[in-house]
Amino acid sequence: LEPYRCARDDYKDDGSNILLDANENAFGPPIPGNYLPRDATTNGTTNGTGTSAGGPQIDFLSLHRYPDPHQLELKQLLCNLRTTHAHTTKTLTPDNLFVGVGSDEAIDALLRCFCVPGRDRIVVCPPTYGMYSVSAHVNDVGLVKVPLLSAPTFAVDTDAVCAALSDDSNHVKLVYLCSPGNPTGALLAKEDVQRILEHPTWNGVVVLDEAYIDFAPDEASLAEWATEWPNLVVMQTLSKGFGMAGIRLGAVFASPAIAGLLNNMKAPYNIPSPTSALATYALSANGLAITRGNKARILDQRDRLLVELPRIPGVGRLRGGVCSNFLLFEMLDAQGRPDNATALAVYERLAETKGVVVRFRGKEHGCLGCLRITIGTKEEVTRFLEALELTLAEVR
Ligand code: PMP
Known part of the structure; x- marks a missing residue:
């Protein structure tokens, strides 16, 4: 297979070339303040755009160019x-x-x-x-x-x-x-x-x-x-x-x-x-540090769910592992057996009456009577636990 080749494979966009090779629009995207081609910015006619201080710099002024094919x-x-x-x-x-x-x-x-x-x-x-x-x-x-x-x-x-x-x-x-x-x-x-x-x-x-x-x-x-x-x-x-x-x-x-x-x-x-x-x-170092902090918060809530979910009447065993940002739990019928119909009813009622959307993973998905619960923020987990307890009481 011959890969697609573009002129930029031979001539880089280093700011010194006039690029008339790829049918781009030199005026850029229709975003106020970003109409002008890059050379105009050096005169201070447009504002260089980034997000909040220290955040990623997205070069809106270059959006008229195709992105780097090699990354x-x-x-x-x-x-x-x-x-x-x-x-x-x-x-x-x-x-x-x-x-x-x-x-x-x-x-x-x-x-x-x-x-x-x-x-x-x-x-x-x-x-x-x-x-x-x-x-x-x-x-x-x-x-x-x-x-x-x-x-x-x-x-x-x-x-x-x-x-x-x-x-x-x-x-x-x-x-x-x-x-x-x-x-x-x-x-x-x-x-x-x-x-x-x-x-x-x-x-x-x-x-x-x-x-x-x-x-x-x-x-x-x-x-x-x-x-x-x-x-x-x-x-x-x-x-x-x-x-x-x-x-x-x-x-x-x-x-x-x-x-x-x-x-x-x-x-x-x-x-x-x-x-x-x-x-x-x-x-970047900053992005990785923020990600680490967020991961710790998710894992804290995962630990919390592992303790608090089994205390709710009608919640059965954890099925599966504890290596991701979701947990798979059984829902039990009134006799205490894992039950698809209960899981499905909980799934529907949670969404329709409590505004909490989880994922039903039942027998047909190889997990009899299970719900897959994504781990959210502390507030989301609190709301989910309350809603689940109420819903299980309603459907069982
Ligand atoms: N693999 C698995 C196991 C996933 O659960 C998902 C998303 N739900 C994907 C791949 C797709 O991920 P992406 O957003 O990178 O396309």
Whole structure:
């Protein structure tokens, strides 16, 4: 595949060139104060725009230009973030990275990169994130479903996955694993991931989705394994730990060969410049410090929920792990049994009469009678606990 090449691959936008190559509008976006091309700003005719003091500087005056197609600075910051040398002495470099419009772009891009429509299949391990199978269907790629082992560990059934991979007639090209899992909140065992990576005859790629890794114990991420395993892809995102779902920034750590394939096939300017400016700020020392503070607040509320939820009549066991920014809990019927109908009724009543929206994850999602509860602020958690207690009393 010949990647798309633009004139900026040859001639950088260094401020000295007159750029008439890419059909841009030199007057910029229709935002008051930002109409004029950049050279006018040096005369003080427009205001350079940033957010509050010390915050990210978004260069609105450059919005008439396409963004950087390579995002090397941002990629280096992502490498620094995940370089712990906890798992290997090798160091991640920007060659190990693809950045996408959320991890959702990566989920789809990997399918398009590795699977032949109408023939190939992927392994998914339900209960898991729904986009793996949605994207597979869109791309006419089949599914081999290998359910996770039972709650609360929700470990991956490595024997069954490996058996599926050993059968060439399955045409499996990718295995999508999620750690910490959604909706399980459980971290996969490193040994299990390694066993699949070491499959002796299978030639495909293991995709490890670490969307929630920032809520897991320090150094749980296996992103650095991408320096050693040519058949591993680790997906991460700024949507969760960094609280920036709106900017749509996902990262893939992989061998330079795989990262190169994804970079060659992506749309040339997939990351908007405001997104990379905000992401760069989030990964600066200041951004990281704020993120650490917010993480501590979320984990405090997680601890609180683990204590207070089981005290509410009608709340059953925690199912799954405690490694993400949500918890999976059973709802019980009047006889004290986990019950789908109760969970569904609570879910609906909570939203409709108390204005609290959680996620129903029932039998059909592999979690009989469960609700998935995202951990909010202290005030939100207080309100949720009160509303849940009332609602359970009403429906049981
Ligand atoms: N993976 C998992 C496991 C998720 O739960 C989500 C979002 N709900 C995503 C990926 C998508 O993340 P992004 O916002 O980066 O597209």
